[in-house]
Amino acid sequence: MVDVSIIVGGGILGLLSAQLLANEGRKVLLLEASATGTEASWAGGGIVSPLYPWRYSPAITALAHWSQDYYPSLGKTLLQQSGVDPEVHETGLYWLDLEDEDQALAWAHRHGRPLHPVDMEQVHTAVPSLGDGFSSAVYMPGVAxxxxxxxxxxxxxxxxxxxxxxxxxxCPVSGFINDGARVVGVQTAQGEMRAEQVVVAAGAWSGRLLAKLGLELPVKPMKGQMILFKCAEDFLPSMVLAKRRYAIPRRDGHILVGSTLEDVGFDKTPTEDALESLRETAIELLPGLADATVVKHWAGLRPASPEGIPYIGPVPGHEGLWLNCGHFRNGLVLAPASCQLLTDLMLDRSPCIDPEPYAPAGRL
Structure with a gap:
């Protein structure tokens, strides 16, 4: 008999967990309340780095570094397997007018990351579309x-x-099926479904699900709004970040600008205030965008957790139940390492990184 694993949630964490477990011979049933890949994973910017990596704990750094090294091969493999190119686009990233530049450079030195100060004249030569109102910059090549x-x-x-x-x-999941202290399946809109393991990878909705078992998982939604412009393909050669806002170039000339951080529950409605604020930021960063049309404006819900440290591993007292959730702003960045770690733990083999900081035990 092949073990069956149910995965609740069809974002990047659920889909990638499903692929890794299936590649190990597991039978996987993935359940998604709406359509796969339409929530936070879809709504984010897709920078393969935390926005300010030096401001995070070593737990985030460990997942981020593992994943950053893995992304280029993941992009190539998925293109071969699916015919769809995820466009892993290495542009490098400029941080402008950092208040904690010294900490950033010290962090980079400790971790062997290629972050260095750049003269503003050089920045304007490299990114001619950048606005004039900035006085200092640091640059990390290779960021995708x-x-x-x-x-x-x-x-x-x-x-x-x-x-x-x-x-x-x-197929929304409404609760769990228990056999004593063991979770043996889920209750869904389409009836009961049973499995040897159940993985909750439901993003901002994970806390609501765990509450059905009387568990308090401190993961809650934090709304983020983004806007999208269309420019010439060479308009922005590199990502730029200033005052907690960023501009990200796609290969075809689309430019994403984000994002807001709003504590408004499960409300995903885009607002005029955010649109105006993001447009102002965009024009301050890249004045040429004053003449560009906003192609799209949307909002998503990030799964916020304490310090942004995700929950990855078994839930104590509920045998058969596993978590892979609570990645806050870094779901895409941390997904490859998180899903590999989950797979290693579920298959009881040596984990790719130390699992202790992410363990649900003692954190629920």
Whole structure:
């Protein structure tokens, strides 16, 4: 008998976990309340780095470094498997007018990351579209962005070809099936579904699900709004970040500008105030955008957790129940390492990184 694993949630964490488990011979049933890849994973910017990596704990750094090294090969593999190019696009990243530049450089030195100060004249030569109002910059080459909607399409298409993966969309999970202290399945809109393991990878909704077992998982939604412009393909050669806002170039000339951080519950409505604020930021960073049309404006819900440290591993007292959630602003960045770690733990083999900081035990 092949073990069956149910994964609740069809974002980047759920889809990639499904692929890794299926590649190990597991039978996987992935359940998604709406359509796969349409929530936070779709809505983010896709920078393959935390916004300010030196401000995070070593737990985030460990996942981020593992994942950053893995992304280029993941992009190539998914293109081969699915025919969809996730566009892992190495542009490098400029941080402008940092208040904590010294800490940033010290962090980079400690971790062997290639971050260095750059003269503003050089920055304007490299990024001619940049505005004039900035006085200092640091640059990290090699930082990539991934076109997250296409990454999700590629994963979905790759999973569709695997005979041991079943995806059921528009199938909300309403609770768990218990056999004593063991979780043996889930209750859904389409009836009971049973499995040897259940993985909760439901992003901002994970806390609501765990509450059905009387567990308090401190993961809550934090709204973020983004806007998208279309420019010439060479308009912005590198990512730029200033005052907690960023501009990300896609290969075809689309420019994403984000993002807001709003504590408004599960409300995903884009607002005029945010649109205006993001447009102002965009024009301050890149004055040429004053003449560009906003192609799209949207909002998503990040799964906020204390210090942004995700929950990855078994839930104590509920045998068979696993978590891979609570990645806050870094779901795409941390996904490869998080899903590899989960797979290693579920298969009881040596983990790719130390699992202790992410363990649900003692944190619920």
């Amino acid at each position: 962005n991934v076109r997250n909607p296409r990454l999700l399409q590629a994963l979905r298409a790759a999973l569709a070809k695997l005979p041991n993966v079943t995806i059921i969309e528009h």
